[in-house]
Amino acid sequence: MPRIVMKFGGTSMAGIERIRHVAARVRREVEAGNQVAVVVSAMAGETDRLVQLCREAASLYDPREYDVVVASGEQVTSGLLAITLQGMGLNARSYMGWQLPIRASGHAAALIEGIDVEVLERVFDGGGIAVIPGFQGVTQDNALATLGRGGSDTSAVALAAAMKADRCDIYTDVDGVYTTDPRIVPRARKLDKVTYEERLELASVGAKVLQTRSVGLAMRYKLPLQVLSSFEDRPGTMIVGDEAIEEEIMERNVITGIAHDKNEAMVTLTGLPDNPGTVAAIFAPLAAANVNVDMIVQSVPRRGEPSVLTFTVPTAALAHSVAELEKVRDAIGFEEIVTETHVVKVSAVGVGMRSTAGIAAKMFETLADRNINILAITTSEIKVSVLIPEEYTELAVRVLHTAYGLDAEDGE
Numbered sequence: 076m077p078r079i080v081m082k083f084g085g086t087s088m089a090g091i092e093r094i095r096h097v098a099a100r101v102r103r104e105v106e107a108g109n110q111v112a113v114v115v116s117a118m119a120g121e122t123d124r125l126v127q128l129c130r131e132a133a134s135l136y137d138p139r140e141y142d143v144v145v146a147s148g149e150q151v152t153s154g155l156l157a158i159t160l161q162g163m164g165l166n167a168r169s170y171m172g173w174q175l176p177i178r179a180s181g182h183a184a185a186l187i188e189g190i191d192v193e194v195l196e197r198v199f200d201g202g203g204i205a206v207i208p209g210f211q212g213v214t215q216d217n218a219l220a221t222l223g224r225g226g227s228d229t230s231a232v233a234l235a236a237a238m239k240a241d242r243c244d245i246y247t248d249v250d251g252v253y254t255t256d257p258r259i260v261p262r263a264r265k266l267d268k269v270t271y272e273e274r275l276e277l278a279s280v281g282a283k284v285l286q287t288r289s290v291g292l293a294m295r296y297k298l299p300l301q302v303l304s305s306f307e308d309r310p311g312t313m314i315v316g317d318e319a320i321e322e323e324i325m326e327r328n329v330i331t332g333i334a335h336d337k338n339e340a341m342v343t344l345t346g347l348p349d350n351p352g353t354v355a356a357i358f359a360p361l362a363a364a365n366v367n368v369d370m371i372v373q374s375v376p377r378r379g380e381p382s383v384l385t386f387t388v389p390t391a392a393l394a395h396s397v398a399e400l401e402k403v404r405d406a407i408g409f410e411e412i413v414t415e416t417h418v419v420k421v422s423a424v425g426v427g428m429r430s431t432a433g434i435a436a437k438m439f440e441t442l443a444d445r446n447i448n449i450l451a452i453t454t455s456e457i458k459v460s461v462l463i464p465e466e467y468t469e470l471a472v473r474v475l476h477t478a479y480g481l482d483a484e485d486g487e
Contacts, residue, residue, distance in 0.1 A: 078110040078199070078240045082209065082231035085119035086248040087305035088152045091159075097305065098159040100246070105165065105204060112195060112205045112238065114231040115156055117148025122210075122224075138182035142211075142221045146172075149208030149227065157206045167204040170194060172211040173219065177230070179212030184223035187212060187230075190237035207234065225286035232289040236296040243293065243300050244311075245285060250304035251312035252277075252285075254481040255333040259472050262482040266331065268313045273331045274300075276424045276458045290314065317426065329427030329434065330479040333472050336420045337465060339369070340393040341450065343385045344400070346410025349375060356407050357384065360399045366392045370420070370451040370462055381410070385451060387462060390416055418450060419468045422460040423475060435459045441478040447471055 081104065083097050097115075104111050117125075125145045129136045153169040160167035172179075175194050179185035198205045209227025212220045222229055228245060235243035250265065252274065257263040269277075271294035278287040285302065293300050293314065303311035347353055354373070361368060368386050375382040388396045397412055428434050435452075438459055442449060447470070451462040463471055476482060 076108060076110050078238060079104060080112050080114060080231050080235040080238070080240050080243045081246065082114040082227060082243065083116065083246045083305060084227070084248070085116045085121070087246050088115055088117070088156070089119040091155070093305075094152070094155050094159055097246075098156060098163060100305070101156075101160060101167075101204065102163055102165060110199045112198075112207060112234060112240075113156065114207050114209045114227060114234060115149060115152045116209055116227040117152055121148040121151075139218055142182050142219050146208070146211040146219055146221050149210050153206045153208040160204060160206070165204055166202055167206055168198070169206045169208070170198075171208060172230075173213040173217065175207070177212035177233070179214055179220035179222065181214060182218070182220050185212060185214070185220040187222065187233045190233060192238045195238055223288075225288070228286040228289035229292060232292045232296075232298060232300070236292065236298050240298070243298060245289075245300060245302050246305040247302060248305065249302070250307055250309045251302050252314070252332070254331070255472055255476050256335070259469050260333075260476045260482070263476065264481065264483040266312050267310070268315055269331060270317050270426055271314060272317070272457055273424055273426055274314050276422070276455065277332055277334050285314070329431045330423050330425040330481065331427075332424055333476050333479070333481065334422045334424065335468055335472055336422075337468070338390050339387045339418055339420045339462065340390045341385060341387050341415040341418050341462065342393070342396060342400075343383060343413040343415075344407075344409040344411070345383050345413065346381045346408075347384055348408045349379050349382055353407060354384065356403065357400070357409075360403055361388075361396055364395060364399050366396050366399070370453045370460070372451045387418075387420070387451065417465040418462050419465045419471075420460050420462050421468070421471045421475065422458055423479060424458045426457050428457050428459070437478055438475060441474050442471060445470060445474055 087097055088094055101111060101113055122145055125148060129141050129144055157167045157169040175191055177190050178188040180188055195205055209230040210222050214220050232243055252266050252269050253263045255263045271290055274290045278285055297316055300314040301311050366388055368388055370387045372385045373382060400412060423438055447463050447467045449461045453460045
């Protein structure tokens with residue numbers, strides 16, 4: 076009998092009427108002959124409300140008690156969905172993370188260390204439906220733990236992998252993965268299939284339909300993911316391995332999608348001494364402070380002369396990064412720290428880049444034609460990203476989407 080995990084996000088669970096709609100979808104899968112486990116998020120906005128309550132209670136709160144508070148949102152929706160399913164005559168029951176258990180590494184942003192599926196096997200053997208709150212697990216000392224924001228996606232994928240599910244369906248307020256944000260480019264196309272690598276790169280550079288950790292986990296276990304709309308009965312987007320689309324590669328665009336991320340801040344250090352170890356002395360304290368550095372550009376006018384180093388960090392980490400660099404100013408010997416937050420990272424992603432030349436050149440030429448200045452560049456095997464002034468965000472996304480042949484044809 077096919078086995079699936081269905082995961083529903085916060086907008087899908089936002090109120091009793093929407094929970095009834097979710098229950099109807101679950102019943103449909105059960106009536107189709109599937110064994111079903113359901114993972115749910117808290118109602119839309121509820122986790123933010125609970126986090127704010129913790130901050131109001133104490134600025135330096137205990138992570139253990141924080142987890143107790145913020146995990147309650149998912150417990151409410153799992154119970155409500157189980158009650159609704161029971162009202163439809165279905166054999167449903169909610170199971171908290173500690174009841175399975177889902178073993179987690181710590182508090183606030185824990186990693187999943189393992190899942191015991193014995194309880195779930197008994198549920199399936201009895202023809203039941205398991206409803207599980209996402210985002211939570213239990214530590215080795217039996218304390219409740221949470222998995223970090225977006226952790227419900229990770230819960231669902233980890234659960235699907237542990238129970239050897241045939242696939243994991245992620246229901247959201249969109250009907251799949253698009254070539255770019257349809258709010259910016261109305262001619263954006265929904266993709267039938269995307270590879271794990273493409274989805275990971277798109278998520279890492281601003282396309283947030285799926286949480287990055289969940290895609291990485293699915294790739295590790297070769298678990299098919301499907302992104303679907305909770306509100307429309309339309310085909311979604313399958314996220315699969317390269318081997319699943321090998322026959323379609325010739326017909327696919329070289330570039331799969333254009334993403335943008337405004338969560339970038341630029342830091343420039345001037346007057347850097349041209350000495351061995353200078354760059355290491357800059358990034359070592361940032362690494363120790365858990366600051367993720369992305370783009371890096373260094374310019375050296377002439378050998379032996381002071382240089383300029385520019386790099387980007389998440390906007391939320393900017394103040395922390397500057398504070399750490401100020402501590403080592405004298406040791407490094409730079410002159411000034413200049414910061415800029417009105418920037419955006421725009422990226423082109425696609426597995427076809429591995430075998431196609433000129434992708435980066437097309438991006439640079441397209442932006443130059445619109446007089447958009449590039450501040451920094453970074454690349455991977457299947458991605459090219461540029462940092463540009465924030466005011467050009469929508470223009471850059473639109474022209475690149477067209478340049479790479481991603482616009483939908485009339486009638487699509």
